[in-house]
Amino acid sequence: MHPDLSEIFPPLGLRVTCGPLELRGIGDAEMLALLDVVREGIHAPERMPFVFPWTDAPAEQLPLNYLQWWARGMATWSREAWALDLCALWEGEVVGVQGVATQDFLTFRFGETGSWLGNRFQGNGIGTAMRRALCTLLFDHLDFEFITSATFSDNPSSLRVSEKLGYRDNGIEWARPRGTRAVTRRLLLLPEDFRRGDPIAVEGVEPLRRFIGLD
């Protein structure tokens, strides 16, 4: 019998559950469902919440772009620079992605989260639940000591999620997502400030810990 692909790439075998929320590795089924959510739209066209404006790609190119972006993350995965992107499901329905990206994690023990939900799933508390579940996983199971977030100053939803979870201000930066100036608010979450919610259940953490060099 062939091994499961998650035995070779453990992020695929990770599963985090917390009430109606599930975060899990992105396999073929999850990717196909996510592409449907991407096609339906993530934000109003006049707004751009992402530093790299990937949602501006023509509609017919978006699925391939997104698939290639994800595949690149697996192809370039290393202990020096890795990202963990998880498919978010709410009551069993695929709704978006919650991830974290790191650099030299074994030295710095920090990572920056990033997330998106399909437009029709926003504003119902799912974004808060998924960031909270991921932060719980990172602090309690993956030995993170700092978690950061970066959000354009005109993104009240993301800023409010950070505020609700206990992030503190960590300065500002500037970006040019569509060739015009955007002010980025940087935020920092420390374990002692984290406003926890319900406990999470996790599967597949031990292989992931070994994979990122913790055990």
Ligand SMILES: CC(C)(COP(=O)(O)OP(=O)(O)OC[C@H]1O[C@@H](n2cnc3c(N)ncnc32)[C@H](O)[C@@H]1OP(=O)(O)O)[C@@H](O)C(=O)NCCC(=O)NCCS
């Ligand atoms: C950012 C995102 C993941 C948040 O998820 P969400 O499910 O919409 O967020 P929640 O419903 O959990 O929380 C949003 C909070 O912002 C508040 N909010 C939303 N719009 C607001 C506005 N215009 N002014 C003030 N507060 C606002 C909501 O009231 C809520 O706070 P509350 O619980 O205190 O009422 C989601 O909106 C999204 O995917 N947006 C598009 C992509 C994106 O911006 N990604 C992040 C890039 S940094």
